[in-house]
Amino acid sequence: MKARLYYERSMHALTSSLAMFTQRLPFIKNICPLLGSPLSLKVTTPMAVSFVSTHSLSGQTIVIEPEDDTFTNPTEAQLNEEFSWSFTTNRYNMRDVSFEGLPEGLSIEIGTGIDFGFSKIVGTPTESGVFDVTLVAWRFANLGGQSTAPYSLTINVAGPADPFAEWREENWNGAELDDPAISGPNADPDNDGLENLLEFVLDLDPKERSQMPGEFVVDPDDDSMFRYEIPLRADAEELNIGFQENSTLDPAQWTDVSEAGIIRTESNIVLSIPRAPGRKFYRLRVTL
Ligand SMILES: [Ca+2]
Ligand SMILES: [Ca+2]
Structure with a gap:
C-alpha cells in the first residue's frame, strides 16, 4: 500500500508544471530502491512509463x-x-x-x-x-x-550612433584618446581658438591650426540683410547647433538668435539678420 501511495503522488506531479515535476524526480528515484517486494515492482513499471512521457527519465527537458x-x-x-x-x-x-x-x-x-x-x-x-x-x-x-x-x-x-565619439577615435588613440584635455569636446590642442567640438562640426583638422570658415556678407538676394553661411559636416546633423548674439560682448549677455534668423540644412547653417544700425556680435554655439 505504501508503494501505491507514492505512485499517486508521482501522477499528481505529472499534471503540474515541469518545474515542479523535476523537483520531485530525485524524491521518486530515492524511493525506488526501497521497493524490493514483487508487489512494489509491479507498481514501479507504470511510474517509469509515466516519466518517459515527459522526458524526465532520460534527463531531457523541454526547452x-x-x-x-x-x-x-x-x-x-x-x-x-x-x-x-x-x-x-x-x-x-x-x-x-x-x-x-x-x-x-x-x-x-x-x-x-x-x-x-x-x-x-x-x-x-x-x-x-x-x-x-x-x-x-x-x-x-x-x-x-x-x-x-x-x-x-x-x-x-x-543607442544612437555617436559621430563625435567616432571622429575622436579617428584623430586620437591610447592615452590621448582617454585624456579630455587633449581629445575632449572643449579642448583646443592645436591652439587655434576652435575647440574640438567646433573642429568636428566645421570639418576641420583638430591637430592643425584652422581658420573659422564661412563668409559674412550682404545678402546678394536682399541688400537689407546680412548673411553668414558656414559649411557643416553632414553627420553633425544631430547636434544642437545655433547662433547667439550680444551687443556688448558681456559674457552674461549672449542670447540665442531666434529660429527665424537661422536656416539649417544638412551641409550648412546660415545666419540671416537685418542690416540695422549699431553694433552686434554673433557666435556659433554647438552643444553635444
Ligand atoms: Ca582647435
Ligand atoms: Ca584646427
Missing part, C-alpha cells in the same frame, strides 16, 4: 530554442528601430509565453495558423542598454499545462 541560426543569443537591437526575434520549443507547440526583463517597446507575439509553435519578441525598443530577458513557454493558453525550463536571452539595445 526554448531560437527559430534558426539567424536569431542569435546574445542578440543586437537598435534604439527606435524595429526588432524581431523568433523562437520555438524542442517538443510540444507552445500556446502561451511568460516573460520578464523585456525593454520598453517590445512584446511577445504568440504564433498562430502557419506560425503555430513559433513565437516572437517584436516591437521597437524605446530604451537602450543590455537586457537579460527570461522566457518560459507554456503548452496551453493562460500559462496552462507544462512549461519549458526558463530561457535566458540577452538583448543589447544600442
Whole structure:
C-alpha cells in the first residue's frame, strides 16, 4: 500500500508544471530502491512509463530554442528601430509565453495558423542598454499545462550612433584618446581658438591650426540683410547647433538668435539678420 501511495503522488506531479515535476524526480528515484517486494515492482513499471512521457527519465527537458541560426543569443537591437526575434520549443507547440526583463517597446507575439509553435519578441525598443530577458513557454493558453525550463536571452539595445565619439577615435588613440584635455569636446590642442567640438562640426583638422570658415556678407538676394553661411559636416546633423548674439560682448549677455534668423540644412547653417544700425556680435554655439 505504501508503494501505491507514492505512485499517486508521482501522477499528481505529472499534471503540474515541469518545474515542479523535476523537483520531485530525485524524491521518486530515492524511493525506488526501497521497493524490493514483487508487489512494489509491479507498481514501479507504470511510474517509469509515466516519466518517459515527459522526458524526465532520460534527463531531457523541454526547452526554448531560437527559430534558426539567424536569431542569435546574445542578440543586437537598435534604439527606435524595429526588432524581431523568433523562437520555438524542442517538443510540444507552445500556446502561451511568460516573460520578464523585456525593454520598453517590445512584446511577445504568440504564433498562430502557419506560425503555430513559433513565437516572437517584436516591437521597437524605446530604451537602450543590455537586457537579460527570461522566457518560459507554456503548452496551453493562460500559462496552462507544462512549461519549458526558463530561457535566458540577452538583448543589447544600442543607442544612437555617436559621430563625435567616432571622429575622436579617428584623430586620437591610447592615452590621448582617454585624456579630455587633449581629445575632449572643449579642448583646443592645436591652439587655434576652435575647440574640438567646433573642429568636428566645421570639418576641420583638430591637430592643425584652422581658420573659422564661412563668409559674412550682404545678402546678394536682399541688400537689407546680412548673411553668414558656414559649411557643416553632414553627420553633425544631430547636434544642437545655433547662433547667439550680444551687443556688448558681456559674457552674461549672449542670447540665442531666434529660429527665424537661422536656416539649417544638412551641409550648412546660415545666419540671416537685418542690416540695422549699431553694433552686434554673433557666435556659433554647438552643444553635444
Ligand atoms: Ca582647435
Ligand atoms: Ca584646427
